[in-house]
Amino acid sequence: MSVTLDLSRMAPSSSKEGAAAAKPLINLSGLTRPQMVAALTESGVVEHGKAKMRATQIFRWVHHRGVTDFAQMSDVAKETRARLAEQFTVARPEVVERQVSKDGTRKWLIRMAPGIEVETVYIPSVGRSGALCVSSQVGCTLNCSFCHTGTQALVRNLTAAEIVAQVQIAKDDLAEWPSDKEDRLLSNIVFMGMGEPLYNLGQVADAIEIISDNEGIAISRRRITVSTSGVVPQLDALGEKTQAMLAISLHATNDPLRDVLVPLNKKYPLDQLMAGIRAYPGISNARRVTFEYVMLKGVNDSPDEARALVKLIKGIPAKVNLIPFNPWPGSDYQCSDWTAIETFAAILNRAGYSSPIRTPRGRDILAACGQLKSESEKVRASAMRKLSMAAMAGVLDDEDEAAA
Template sequence: MSVTLDLSRVAPAVDAPKPPINLSGLTRPQMVAALTESGVVEHGKAKMRATQIFRWVHHRGVTDFAQMSDVAKETRARLADHFTIARPEVVERQVSKDGTRKWLIRMAPGVEVETVYIPSVGRAGALCVSSQVGCTLNCSFCHTGTQALVRNLTAAEIVAQVQIAKDDLGEWPSDKEDRLLSNIVFMGMGEPLYNLGQVADAIEIISDNEGITISRRRITVSTSGVVPQLQALGDKTQAMLAISLHATNDALRDVLVPLNKKYPLDQLMAGIRAYPGLSNARRVTFEYVMLKGVNDSPDEARALVKLIKGIPAKVNLIPFNPWPGTDYQCSDWAAIEAFAAILNRAGYSSPIRTPRGRDILAACGQLKSESEKVRASAMRKLSMAAMAGVLDDDEDEAAA
């Protein structure tokens, strides 16, 4: 006997309502379009209104449309009906004995990132932001590289990391003198070039002169070497470039940075040499973690000099921070100094960076925190030592 199911009375699926658009993640042109398309603002006034809102959000740091005193109450009410400018939840805040600050930020249920502020880096202080939740790269020396990718962050979620830091530092309005936050580095969780569209929008928002106004010369994007996106990164963002290198030959880099199997060193170096705007005034930074008996010999130093010959560059030497379960050890200090000396004699600045925030697990490669174990959050590396090297030596080159 056959049975036929009568589905005639089954109610059709109802699509869940879309969450309101977060205006914090829109560039000014995008905001003009969103205001017009929503019907909240008539076309002829959209550009003016977008600039007003942009300044309130990114220059004044407001989180409620009701605070926008030069916008009519009726318009503020309509804005609140269609949009949001709210911050994500700060789950945890930690302050290191050296002044480093770390925030665990919940973007959505099960979606968390850690953001770190380091004082006295760059012109005044630098913020290390994430571009993804989790990572696909599986770099063997990185504690957090073992976590699977959850998803890309939106531009609003990237910008929110900056806003939260500015909230905590008391950095509103954005033209405040003696600002503590002067530099932004994309060295947190994730590979920025695998989320380039959102990263580029976030950089446009952060650097806009009507808002947060951090110069593109003070924004650095670090990549493990997604070669096809290097040109687009330079064209879209004009950001400073950092390369997570760590090895001078393909055999070793295949192990340390598995992405190298897809984009080997000859392709990577060609892409770097063609990076838009690269010059003595806009040098690339090569990040090089020092691993005992692996990549720290004088021969490796000489090979590194040969590899980067002719590229306006500096090399940031990062003492490895051990983590539970790793097979790697940090190079002896004498070996690191000898390595640096070879680079220096070849004319390359090669600062050795002491990690910051170790006591709150905010140092390079340590950002797989207890929150990941409890909440299944995916924590990627934060190259704090690398960040210091990228920024400290660029201060004479950077725009004010």
């Protein structure tokens, strides 16, 4: 069961009796419907025979209508609502800062707990209508040499409730309630923010089940993409548990270079990674793998590298997202010249692989790939650790067509 603390609702007490009475509230926003049934029953608030019905009511209020207070649940008895509020919460975390780019990109700085903040980015005109880039961890352990986020130490995993809260906050700001609203702006979810999702697969899988549930937010699993740097032993479990679309943070076609760019490669080299990808559950022309490839000048952007990439992914239903590098202070890399990027893409296209060049978004609010760490640290001094995410708009248009 996913549990998170809502410290704002725990009254401080200096006495042992008061401390014992202050129990953490279970955040129902982070529970799947079966988990919610179990929590309601175990709490004694709802009798066993009515728990499934009550869980469905609450789930719809929280994830379909977007309510944040049990008092708003009008079809639940007042006495039951009061008892629910004593043991549970459906409140949002605090939005510390909100920014909107001139290109429509939106960024929120969200405080999950004292000293724990993450940034979430909405990117319009990606996928069917717009994508939300969410984080799965606070900090990161991977230390990819080109990634600004990789310079931050891992603090902890995010709970399912904290992952789902990023989606809820975006829906609040976009006025996307109820969830079946026509022409909604948020159509895709990408786990391409801070952290390695496969190192927090349990919470990620629960969050995906909640987000994709047709009684709630109802975003199709085919419009949910999970990006990994290549935790090979977890690939099969990801596919089986989530049925999410797979994206691979690749960036190199040989082990010596990838060992430098993506150090995780030393543990799971390319031969193991490619074998794991080929065995990914559900992979097909309708469920292509996305390979993410950041373009680094003089490092991985030559025509020979493009041809090597074609050879590496041969036979895999795939698409390659070419990502112009966003320089950051202290980085050893530069972005490839535009001519080099176009030449690279042309070689992939001739081999039959779609290779869109991703236009950087939200640079004026530091929401582009790899930029989300810097200014919050310089301007704000409110938290023990300043956190960020690298927003990458890797949603595939052909996946949306398949999901339609």
